[in-house]
Amino acid sequence: MKLAIEQLTRRFDGIDALIDVSCTVKAGEILAIAGPNGSGKTTLLDIVTGLTEADRGDIFLGDKRLIGKRPEHIAALGVARSFQIARLFHGLTVLENLIMADATEREGLMSAVLRGEGVAEKRARERAMEHLEYLGMAAYRDTAAAKLSAGQMRRVELGRLLMQERAQLLLLDEPTASLDPEMTQIAVKVIEGLRSKGKAIVLVEHNLDVVHYIADRVMVLDQGRKMADGKPSEVFQDLEIQAIFLGGGGNSHASHR
Amino acid sequence: MTDYLMHLAIVIGIYATLAQGLNLLLGYTGIISVMQASLYGVGAYISALMASQAGVSFPLAFASASIGAALTGFIVGAAITRLQGDYLALVTFGLAVIFYDVFNNWLTVTKGPMGIPGIPAAFETKEAWLVFVAALAVAALLLVRRIDGSPYGRLLRAVRDDEILASVLGRSTQRTKTTVFTLSAFLAGAAGSVYAHYITFIDPTSFTAMESVSLLTMVIIGGMASPVGPILGAGFVVLVAESLRFAGLPDATAAPLRQVLFGLLIIVAMLFRPQGLMGRYRLSK
Numbered sequence: 001m002k003l004a005i006e007q008l009t010r011r012f013d014g015i016d017a018l019i020d021v022s023c024t025v026k027a028g029e030i031l032a033i034a035g036p037n038g039s040g041k042t043t044l045l046d047i048v049t050g051l052t053e054a055d056r057g058d059i060f061l062g063d064k065r066l067i068g069k070r071p072e073h074i075a076a077l078g079v080a081r082s083f084q085i086a087r088l089f090h091g092l093t094v095l096e097n098l099i100m101a102d103a104t105e106r107e108g109l110m111s112a113v114l115r116g117e118g119v120a121e122k123r124a125r126e127r128a129m130e131h132l133e134y135l136g137m138a139a140y141r142d143t144a145a146a147k148l149s150a151g152q153m154r155r156v157e158l159g160r161l162l163m164q165e166r167a168q169l170l171l172l173d174e175p176t177a178s179l180d181p182e183m184t185q186i187a188v189k190v191i192e193g194l195r196s197k198g199k200a201i202v203l204v205e206h207n208l209d210v211v212h213y214i215a216d217r218v219m220v221l222d223q224g225r226k227m228a229d230g231k232p233s234e235v236f237q238d239l240e241i242q243a244i245f246l247g248g249g250g251n252s253h254a255s256h257r
Numbered sequence: 258m259t260d261y262l263m264h265l266a267i268v269i270g271i272y273a274t275l276a277q278g279l280n281l282l283l284g285y286t287g288i289i290s291v292m293q294a295s296l297y298g299v300g301a302y303i304s305a306l307m308a309s310q311a312g313v314s315f316p317l318a319f320a321s322a323s324i325g326a327a328l329t330g331f332i333v334g335a336a337i338t339r340l341q342g343d344y345l346a347l348v349t350f351g352l353a354v355i356f357y358d359v360f361n362n363w364l365t366v367t368k369g370p371m372g373i374p375g376i377p378a379a380f381e382t383k384e385a386w387l388v389f390v391a392a393l394a395v396a397a398l399l400l401v402r403r404i405d406g407s408p409y410g411r412l413l414r415a416v417r418d419d420e421i422l423a424s425v426l427g428r429s430t431q432r433t434k435t436t437v438f439t440l441s442a443f444l445a446g447a448a449g450s451v452y453a454h455y456i457t458f459i460d461p462t463s464f465t466a467m468e469s470v471s472l473l474t475m476v477i478i479g480g481m482a483s484p485v486g487p488i489l490g491a492g493f494v495v496l497v498a499e500s501l502r503f504a505g506l507p508d509a510t511a512a513p514l515r516q517v518l519f520g521l522l523i524i525v526a527m528l529f530r531p532q533g534l535m536g537r538y539r540l541s542k
């Protein structure tokens with residue numbers, strides 16, 4: 001499914017977080033968003049997922065309008081995301097966190113009281129364990145998420161994305177932050193794998209090496225404005241764009257906050 | 258003497274059922290409600306009125322009280338669960354005051370402060386009562402244990418941890434909170450009915466916000482999100498209150514003293530044992 005963002009605008013008491021930003025992402029494509037701190041990248045993801053309201057603009061996933069819908073409805077239309085600071089259910093175990101990313105239909109009160117553990121639940125647990133093995137987190141299956149390191153939380157977030165098989169649009173907010181080089185490679189592989197499954201992917205990324213390597217296109221934001229949109233190799237040739245990353249308050253390789 | 262001990266056990270059983278419902282709200286879902294005693298009151302009044310005015314049998318009055326309280330919980334829950342955290346707690350406090358005013362002032366129905374005497378007892382002997390109340394408390398325990406291990410229970414704990422993340426993963430936190438509010442009201446209504454038919458007299462003073470605070474104390478002391486916690490908590494709180502009576506204090510002193518003591522217990526628990534006796538969670542996030 002294709003994501004189309006049209007003239008998105010959002011102001012926070014005096015600060016223009018986004019000004020007239022438009023872009024599209026097709027199924028099987030990775031659009032990276034790069035830009036200095038405070039350029040509006042996270043705000044864009046927050047608006048698409050319904051966590052923040054836009055002042056103006058429109059968003060379509062396929063033929064469905066996302067603007068004005070609640071987060072859970074947007075999720076039900078096939079949108080999944082990860083967060084800049086890895087976000088997990090802290091009191092749930094690693095395994096439970098992954099299963100929470102699976103289908104929701106067996107969570108009714110009545111099925112809790114009347115039925116035992118269903119096939120779907122068992123299947124979800126098996127799938128979750130496969131992903132945890134792959135991400136090197138199987139040993140932590142019963143560990144409370146609160147006890148994990150930042151890097152481990154990232155891995156669990158990746159696992160959660162892998163669980164969301166029905167999602168068609170993935171919004172990733174700096175998924176490689178706080179990962180070591182080896183784990184960054186695994187994350188890149190995971191993201192490539194998701195692309196090859198035909199998902200549309202928006203990747204907010206500070207690590208420009210990752211952007212060069214994996215993104216089909218990159219959109220550069222600066223102070224809420226779209227400065228460029230195109231192939232990474234071409235976009236980063238532009239001296240003005242280079243200046244944004246060298247001088248514009250952001251540091252392309254550091255992970256922030 | 259054994260009569261007295263059985264009486265204590267029955268009271269503990271009633272409170273354990275009531276606290277179990279609050280455990281679902283506070284322990285599992287992280288909702289602080291100070292209107293649990295109000296829903297308990299709704300159950301008690303429904304049951305008392307049906308039995309003493311309309312001559313309805315206990316089983317039917319009991320069922321009606323549970324369902325009536327659940328319905329009340331559902332309506333209230335649907336209206337207020339879009340609020341979060343402190344705001345939600347504050348609104349339940351406002352509602353507790355309103356419910357109390359209704360119990361106290363709707364004279365034609367509730368008889369106000371005079372209360373409703375002569376509610377027919379459901380069982381003749383203390384032994385029979387004890388068996389019934391124990392069965393009820395065990396049923397509530399099994400229900401919560403069942404929920405604890407189920408996907409629904411996991412959802413409750415997830416909503417407790419992070420409502421925003423839950424919504425991004427496709428869960429309606431409002432719907433989840435409304436169902437758990439309804440279920441906890443159902444248990445409160447059942448306990449209210451039993452209380453009414455056991456004591457055979459009810460008046461508004463049993464259904465105050467302060468009473469809800471005692472219930473919160475039970476859940477916190479017993480341990481949040483632990484199925485056996487509320488039983489221990491109920492036992493502890495009832496026995497502490499009872500030992501104050503043995504200290505020979507007049508009621509006018511004992512009642513406020515008890516409240517101060519419960520307040521202190523909550524503070525001590527938060528400082529030194531935030532997870533309570535059995536709990537899985539701490540009170541603060």
Ligand SMILES: Nc1ncnc2c1ncn2[C@@H]1O[C@H](COP(=O)(O)OP(=O)(O)OP(=O)(O)O)[C@@H](O)[C@H]1O
Pocket residue numbers: 012013015016017035036037038039040041042043044084256257
């Ligand atoms: N809830 C909010 N209230 C007020 N200002 C906000 C809010 N959210 C974001 N902003 C402001 O909007 C601007 C864009 O923020 P945003 O988080 O989208 O930037 P970003 O590109 O994700 O930055 P970073 O690289 O640091 O993550 C910033 O100036 C930020 O301070």
Ligand SMILES: [Mg+2]
Pocket residue numbers: 041042043084
């Ligand atoms: Mg950001």
